[in-house]
Amino acid sequence: MSGATVEARRPSTFGALRAILAKDLRVELRTLQSVPAMALFALTTFVLFRYGLDRKTLSGGLAAGVLLATVLFAAILAINRLFVAERDEGGFDGIRLAPVDGSALLGAKAAALVIYLLLLEVIAVPAFGLFFLDTWGGVPALFGVLVLADLGLAATGVLISSIAANSRARDLLVPLVLLPLLVPVMIAAGGAAQQLLAAGGPSYDGVAKWLAVLTFYDLTFAAVGFAVYDYLLED
Amino acid sequence: MAEAISVQRRDDAATTPGSGAAIELSGLWREFGERAVLRDVSVAVPPGSTLSVLGPNGAGKTTLLRILATLLRPTSGEVSVLGFGLPRDAWRVRGRVGYLAHEPLLYRDLTGAENLRFQARLHGLPGEGEERIAHLLDAVRMSRRANELVRNLSAGMVQRLAVCRALLHEPELLLLDEPTSHLDPEAAGIVEPLLGPETGRSRVVVTHDVDAALAQGDLVLALRAGGSVAYAGPASGLSAGDARAIYGGSP
Numbered sequence: 001m002s003g004a005t006v007e008a009r010r011p012s013t014f015g016a017l018r019a020i021l022a023k024d025l026r027v028e029l030r031t032l033q034s035v036p037a038m039a040l041f042a043l044t045t046f047v048l049f050r051y052g053l054d055r056k057t058l059s060g061g062l063a064a065g066v067l068l069a070t071v072l073f074a075a076i077l078a079i080n081r082l083f084v085a086e087r088d089e090g091g092f093d094g095i096r097l098a099p100v101d102g103s104a105l106l107g108a109k110a111a112a113l114v115i116y117l118l119l120l121e122v123i124a125v126p127a128f129g130l131f132f133l134d135t136w137g138g139v140p141a142l143f144g145v146l147v148l149a150d151l152g153l154a155a156t157g158v159l160i161s162s163i164a165a166n167s168r169a170r171d172l173l174v175p176l177v178l179l180p181l182l183v184p185v186m187i188a189a190g191g192a193a194q195q196l197l198a199a200g201g202p203s204y205d206g207v208a209k210w211l212a213v214l215t216f217y218d219l220t221f222a223a224v225g226f227a228v229y230d231y232l233l234e235d
Numbered sequence: 236m237a238e239a240i241s242v243q244r245r246d247d248a249a250t251t252p253g254s255g256a257a258i259e260l261s262g263l264w265r266e267f268g269e270r271a272v273l274r275d276v277s278v279a280v281p282p283g284s285t286l287s288v289l290g291p292n293g294a295g296k297t298t299l300l301r302i303l304a305t306l307l308r309p310t311s312g313e314v315s316v317l318g319f320g321l322p323r324d325a326w327r328v329r330g331r332v333g334y335l336a337h338e339p340l341l342y343r344d345l346t347g348a349e350n351l352r353f354q355a356r357l358h359g360l361p362g363e364g365e366e367r368i369a370h371l372l373d374a375v376r377m378s379r380r381a382n383e384l385v386r387n388l389s390a391g392m393v394q395r396l397a398v399c400r401a402l403l404h405e406p407e408l409l410l411l412d413e414p415t416s417h418l419d420p421e422a423a424g425i426v427e428p429l430l431g432p433e434t435g436r437s438r439v440v441v442t443h444d445v446d447a448a449l450a451q452g453d454l455v456l457a458l459r460a461g462g463s464v465a466y467a468g469p470a471s472g473l474s475a476g477d478a479r480a481i482y483g484g485s486p
Binding site for chain 2: 027
């Protein structure tokens with residue numbers, strides 16, 4: 001086969017990303033290792049908060065805190081598992097032996113994590129509403145906040161997870177390194193969510209500012225990821 | 236034993252990329268931390284030739300293959316694969332090299348066919364390489380088991396699928412790390428025509444089988460424990476006894 005043919009057939013980064021994402025979703029559908037565990041964790045946590053706080057309704061900052069902390073820790077479960085197959089079954093090598101950009105792996109893993117988080121939230125937010133909310137008026141807008149928070153979680157989580165993948169202390173490393181990096185996401189998402197979950201109905205004061213902060217964070221970490229990812233994959 | 240074997244460098248080989256050799260190594264060193272795993276390895280492999288790599292455990296054989304496969308960077312020295320310098324042109328080498336590693340590099344929760352389709356997409360094969368996949372599965376007699384999860388297959392079957400994965404994109408250079416180690420004699424006989432010198436591909440074959448290495452290799456690179464070169468040169472220049480002495484007489 002001529003070298004020209006090899007280079008001509010090199011898949012686009014987007015094509016490689018779609019292939020890796022499709023593979024990850026197929027494995028998740030077959031094994032159900034991440035999303036069910038995240039959902040079960042979230043539901044259990046809501047029960048604990050319900051009885052731990054001894055409150056039948058939550059609103060404002062407390063409601064936002066309970067929901068976002070639950071989503072964050074559920075995300076850690078998926079982030080820890082993102083690269084398990086790549087590490088244990090030679091996926092890193094298999095992908096790196098193909099003529100594709102490392103950013104395709106980064107993008108695919110981030111997309112998979114966003115999909116897992118969206119699936120989690122489709123289950124967890126209604127459950128949260130049933131457990132704690134008097135009014136559901138702010139819930140549709142809350143999904144917008146959660147999507148931006150998910151993008152931030154994914155952009156940062158994939159980076160840290162891939163760094164930790166080859167470490168023996170990876171289960172410790174991910175939360176220890178990731179949680180401080182996600183403080184801005186939690187502050188911004190919490191700032192927006194507490195308005196949307198305010199007692200008596202949603203308020204939209206200042207929400208746009210927090211969404212702008214979330215968007216800036218997402219873009220920054222996405223850019224950092226694409227800039228450094230090929231180097232992270234090196235030995 | 237080391238004293239019994241003279242170190243031969245292929246000084247006659249050109250050392251500049253693009254000179255036509257399939258592989259050229261010049262003064263290659265690889266260190267992990269402060270520990271050197273490969274020390275000053277130099278060899279040139281003409282296109283279509285087979286380089287047999289011998290050496291005891293810890294001699295750096297797999298590390299050498301991983302460097303050639305672009306999965307590891309050399310610490311120092313020059314590495315050229317198919318005329319491209321590494322690590323600079325690594326992406327050009329990927330897609331031209333077929334690497335059969337110790338691990339099969341297959342996902343256990345995908346079927347054999349799904350694994351191969353995934354690899355075909357990563358290599359940009361048209362139509363996800365269906366025709367090529369069917370041909371290879373037939374060649375390794377795995378067509379009937381191709382739709383079973385890899386986790387449910389025997390080690391020998393998985394190895395046959397790994398051979399398909401390594402050959403799927405029709406590589407110019409094969410890097411084979413003990414390619415028949417998981418196979419019974421019958422299965423080894425099935426895959427050998429796909430991996431052997433009759434394919435016309437350049438090959439680097441890591442093996443502990445001294446007789447096979449000397450019989451099938453045009454060149455031999457013998458490494459001592461610790462990664463220094465005991466011998467690098469034509470297979471005809473190394474006796475089986477001297478080759479076995481590298482292992483302390485064991486294999």
